[in-house]
Amino acid sequence: MTTERLSEYTKFAYWVPNVSGGLVTSTIEQRTSWDYEYNVKLAQIAENSGFEYALSQVRYEASYGAEFQHESTSFSLALLLATQRLKVIAAVHPGLWQPAVLAKFAATADHLSGGRFAVNVVSGWFKDEFTHLGEPWLEHDERYRRSAEFLQVLRKIWTEDDVDFRGDFYRIHDFTLKPKPLNTPARPNPELFQGGNSAAARSNGGKYADWYFSNGKDFEGVIEQLGDIRHHARQANREVNFGLNGFIIARDTEKEAKETLREIIAKANRPAVEGFRSAVQQAGASTSDKQGMWADSTFDDLVQYNDGFRTQLIGTPEQIAERIVAYRRLGVDLILGGFLHFQEEVEYFGKHVLPLVRELEAADNARELLTA
Known part of the structure; x- marks a missing residue:
């Protein structure tokens, strides 16, 4: 078990399927839709099933099975x-957004929603989305340097008046935003999420974000990454929460769950997966440490394009609950789940998996009190 603080309980988020094709690049049947009506019903099911967050994806151009x-x-x-x-987290790209404009949008969204809007800063892996729009494509570490400034500018505008910021990418002069977001002691401003895998991403997450989003990882991968992120946070005299991506296949039997996984991969849209693989592994390999996102992902990993199978949340409700709690013991604060048939499976998760997670967490918490 980690020597760092543990969250009282695991939080759960789901990927919003606002992009066609679902969360796997496969021709397997997916009773999931990217349209508004489907997603409204899904959001209502999710919040009534114990999910606290939803993450809206960002794609600007038809690509890799996401038309x-x-x-x-x-x-x-x-x-x-x-x-x-x-709480809904919107993914955004620095370079395609000006931070002060996003800060204004976020403040308005925060007021309209009673303080439930959040931002996930995505430094970018898809070169064409920038170059096709006439925007420069920066080298990997430069994209993360830009994101670091973006995160700092958002925080300053939300919390200060007469903001001045003189960076390499953003220059803000005597800027005051009013109204500011709905700041409360429990949540001082909209939560900021930063994802990635590389050294640059981990540094940003530790120094500037409230949350770090990781691609799918096994236990060993979580231990390594979480230790590094917390090191950066301690150096900045702060804490950061850790969210882990996982594709969840919960079925009544382990055999059924594993057969679903086998079918997803067997029916992979091979040209789309290979195209995605080529694009993202170029990005991962371009980092100085060769450890960017997807740098070592296999074809099977990339059928779920955020390595969600690696987290191994596949099996019976009991098996999945035990694995989620094992991740919590390592320091994971949130599980970001993807599903094949979102509405039905989010509801199934809330009824059959989440109660088991809470029982195991309660037992852990009781043991900790006894040994404290």
């Missing part, structure tokens, strides 16, 4: 207005 996309910030706001408790 249609709804824009992330506007879609997130729509879901917020259709729910009561769910």
